[in-house]
Amino acid sequence: MPISCSICDGKAILKRPKTGDALCKECFYYAFEEEIHKTIIDAKLFTSGETVAIGASGGKDSTVLAYTMKELNQRYNYGLDLVLLSVDEGITGYRDDSLETVKRNQIQYDLPLKIVSYEDLYGWSMDSIVKQIGLKNNCTFCGVFRRQALDRGAMMMKVDKIVTGHNADDIAETVIMNVLRGDIGRLRRCTAITTGTDGALPRCKPFKYTYEKEIVMYAYFKKLDYFSTECIYSPNAYRGFARAYIKDVEKIRPSAIIDIIHSGESLSVKKDVRLPVQGTCERCGYMSSNPVCKACVLLEGLNRGLPRLGIGKTHKERRKADEAEKAKKAAENLNSEDQKSCDNSSDQSNNRTCVSSCQCSTDISKLTLNSKPDVSKLDF
Numbered sequence: 590m591p592i593s594c595s596i597c598d599g600k601a602i603l604k605r606p607k608t609g610d611a612l613c614k615e616c617f618y619y620a621f622e623e624e625i626h627k628t629i630i631d632a633k634l635f636t637s638g639e640t641v642a643i644g645a646s647g648g649k650d651s652t653v654l655a656y657t658m659k660e661l662n663q664r665y666n667y668g669l670d671l672v673l674l675s676v677d678e679g680i681t682g683y684r685d686d687s688l689e690t691v692k693r694n695q696i697q698y699d700l701p702l703k704i705v706s707y708e709d710l711y712g713w714s715m716d717s718i719v720k721q722i723g724l725k726n727n728c729t730f731c732g733v734f735r736r737q738a739l740d741r742g743a744m745m746m747k748v749d750k751i752v753t754g755h756n757a758d759d760i761a762e763t764v765i766m767n768v769l770r771g772d773i774g775r776l777r778r779c780t781a782i783t784t785g786t787d788g789a790l791p792r793c794k795p796f797k798y799t800y801e802k803e804i805v806m807y808a809y810f811k812k813l814d815y816f817s818t819e820c821i822y823s824p825n826a827y828r829g830f831a832r833a834y835i836k837d838v839e840k841i842r843p844s845a846i847i848d849i850i851h852s853g854e855s856l857s858v859k860k861d862v863r864l865p866v867q868g869t870c871e872r873c874g875y876m877s878s879n880p881v882c883k884a885c886v887l888l889e890g891l892n893r894g895l896p897r898l899g900i901g902k903t904h905k906e907r908r909k910a911d912e913a914e915k916a917k918k919a920a921e922n923l924n925s926e927d928q929k930s931c932d933n934s935s936d937q938s939n940n941r942t943c944v945s946s947c948q949c950s951t952d953i954s955k956l957t958l959n960s961k962p963d964v965s966k967l968d969f
């Protein structure tokens with residue numbers, strides 16, 4: 590016997606993951622969109638007249654976000670100017686394909702689009718970063734650079750706010766990850782629906798209470814054009830564990846995702862816990878709780894051939910980097926001393942052994958090529 594829709598009595602075609610209600614397609618769309626509208630209104634996310642950039646990756650979350658933002662803006666007269674903003678991380682075979690989807694979305698939803706790239710902003714694409722650092726830890730670079738790239742792109746577009754497609758599952762995972770890491774500063778901030786109000790551009794998450802499964806269902810039934818391949822460099826192992834853990838708990842307790850978010854929201858931090866103080870990076874001026882922001886540290890590491898600088902315990906990596914730098918300088922000094930003492934050598938290009946009065950018998954080819962340590966190959 591067909592199951593009837595619990596709202597309109599029509600034929601139900603799905604069971605809502607969030608509530609367990611049997612619904613027809615139209616009633617599901619309505620319930621899904623109204624919940625997002627309620628989230629936007631309750632949290633007073635926008636003010637009429639604002640320009641809002643939708644972080645558009647071409648994936649399911651941001652595609653559904655662009656679609657519903659456009660829909661609700663019209664239906665409820667939010668008075669927003671919506672634009673699409675994409676970051677091209679430079680991942681061949683992944684982001685280039687997903688950006689093609691965003692370009693089609695731009696036409697389908699009739700919204701302006703801006704694309705900013707890591708290559709232009711930092712001089713490094715993720716393809717070239719992965720060549721340096723390998724697959725492990727590359728997500729750290731990508732996450733830190735993307736955050737700043739979105740802000741920079743949004744500033745270029747002169748928007749008032751950014752919205753991203755972070756959903757309830759993403760937020761619950763982040764709560765668990767921060768608990769496991771003991772990162773109290775982030776734990777306190779990660780459930781906020783709007784962040785960045787203290788300097789950078791405000792960033793909002795209208796899908797804060799929206800389940801990923803429902804986003805997928807919505808995109809599927811609405812036949813939205815989105816890109817569904819996982820990042821080729823992806824395995825963000827730590828998030829993967831948090832995700833698997835929540836999925837397991839959800840089987841026993843279906844409300845686990847929302848419960849974790851509520852726990853995060855209700856958390857209060859003891860007065861004597863030292864929290865990072867927000868300042869600005871002395872190099873690039875971006876907000877940072879350290880004198881130099883994470884993006885600048887990572888970039889410095891890449892540019893100095895020390896890609897692990899900024900990964901893990903920064904002070905340890907910095908000490909090693911400084912030691913390597915000292916060793917390099919010492920080797921350079923030694924090299925120039927040797928070169929000086931060899932100034933009266935015979936034709937160095939033909940006769941590669943020092944034949945000067947210093948009688949050092951140094952093989953000049955080895956001196957010039959090998960006495961400078963290749964710091965990128967030093968094993969940290």
Ligand SMILES: Nc1ncnc2c1ncn2[C@@H]1O[C@H](COP(=O)(O)OP(=O)(O)OP(=O)(O)O)[C@@H](O)[C@H]1O
Pocket residue numbers: 643644645646647648649650651652674675676677678735739752753754755759
């Ligand atoms: N390259 C990008 N350009 C613009 N915005 C991005 C980009 N990558 C991520 N975002 C924004 O951050 C949100 C969360 O990104 P995340 O990497 O967790 O992707 P996701 O959960 O796969 O989302 P999506 O399905 O939208 O790709 C996205 O929904 C999007 O709004």
